[in-house]
Amino acid sequence: MxxxxxxxxxxxxxxxxxxxxxxVHSAVQRHAAAIGPDARALSETWRQKQLEYSWVLSLCGRYAPFRTLTERALDYALARHPGVAAGLRPALLAAYEAxxxxxxxxxxxxxxxxxxxxxxxxxxxxxxxxxxxxxxxxxxxxxxxxxxxxxxxxxxxxxxxxxxxxxxxxxxxxxxxxxxxxxxxxxxxxxxxxxxxxxxxxxxxxxxxxxxxxxxxxxxxxxxx
CATH class of the missing domain: 3.40.50.1000 (HAD superfamily/HAD-like)
Incomplete structure (x- = not known):
């Protein structure tokens, strides 16, 4: 049919x-206990900035691999939510790959x-x-x-x-x-x-x-x- x-x-x-x-939020959800009360806000900021970076580059006529934008967006999110341990960065990026x-x-x-x-x-x-x-x-x-x-x-x-x-x-x-x-x-x-x-x-x-x-x-x- x-x-x-x-x-x-x-x-x-x-x-x-x-x-x-x-x-896209499952990466943070896997580490929510280690992240603490800012887990949801961190995930939302990470996603928002990942998309924003893609739009801005496209409007500028520029391009970078989406993995690079994902890493930059996570760095921003961790800086925006300093209560989250920066040492979780490798684990979060690995989780985003899966x-x-x-x-x-x-x-x-x-x-x-x-x-x-x-x-x-x-x-x-x-x-x-x-x-x-x-x-x-x-x-x-x-x-x-x-x-x-x-x-x-x-x-x-x-x-x-x-x-x-x-x-x-x-x-x-x-x-x-x-x-x-x-x-x-x-x-x-x-x-x-x-x-x-x-x-x-x-x-x-x-x-x-x-x-x-x-x-x-x-x-x-x-x-x-």
Whole structure:
């Protein structure tokens, strides 16, 4: 059975990785006891700065590997939350290389492939970082392609980043469904003219009303409905 309308003609489902398939806060959660009461704030600052750095570099026409931005963002977060022991830095970075997948991810990817759809990742992560994360989460056998923006030397939401999906998969934009938990990423994909799904796990208010997703779901299982 194919995806429901408006995705009936889809041939591939392309996912963002960090925050969509992989829980970006699981790295800090593993060390929450050692971090102490600032664990949640540290994780939120780390993620916010990681994304902010990618946007600023793209706007400046510059690029650095996402692993570098992840390290810089953690350094900022540790400086911003001085109550957290700086000696936890190596353990946190190692944990980020092996983030937990959300529980429904393997079954959802498997079900989509059984329906004849290709599945892929399109991520800001650099190739080595993505390879480690996909391997650690056990998702490799569920994916037809793992695409990093690295060849484009820019981050999403640049159209050059989204160009990588149709080029690598060998199909037109009209046959791709793009799925992300990041509303800004969904907005970029809509502007690129992809059918999009926003995975709004946290029940956040909508943004970018002129760049609305085709569907909003609470978890990935809803893709199969």
């Amino acid at each position: 194919p995806l429901s309308a408006p995705f009936a003609h889809a041939r591939a489902v392309v996912f963002d990785a960090y925050g969509t398939l992989l829980d 983030l937990d997948a959300y529980p429904e991810v393997p079954a959802t990817l498997g079900a989509l492939r059984r329906r004849g759809l290709a599945t892929a990742i399109l991520s800001n992560g650099d190739p080595a970082m993505l390879g480690a994360a996909v391997g650690a989460a056990g998702l490799g056998d569920h994916l037809d392609a793992v695409l990093s923006v690295d060849p484009a030397a820019t981050f999403k939401t640049s159209p050059r980043a989204y160009d990588l999906a149709p080029a690598r998969l060998g199909i037109g934009r009209d046959a791709i469904v793009f799925v992300s938990s990041n509303r800004w990423d969904v907005a970029g994909a809509v502007a690129y003219v992809l059918a999009t799904v926003w995975v709004n796990r946290a029940g956040l208010p909508d943004e970018y009303p002129d760049l609305a997703p085709a569907r909003v779901i609470g978890s990935l299982e809803a893709l199969l409905a």
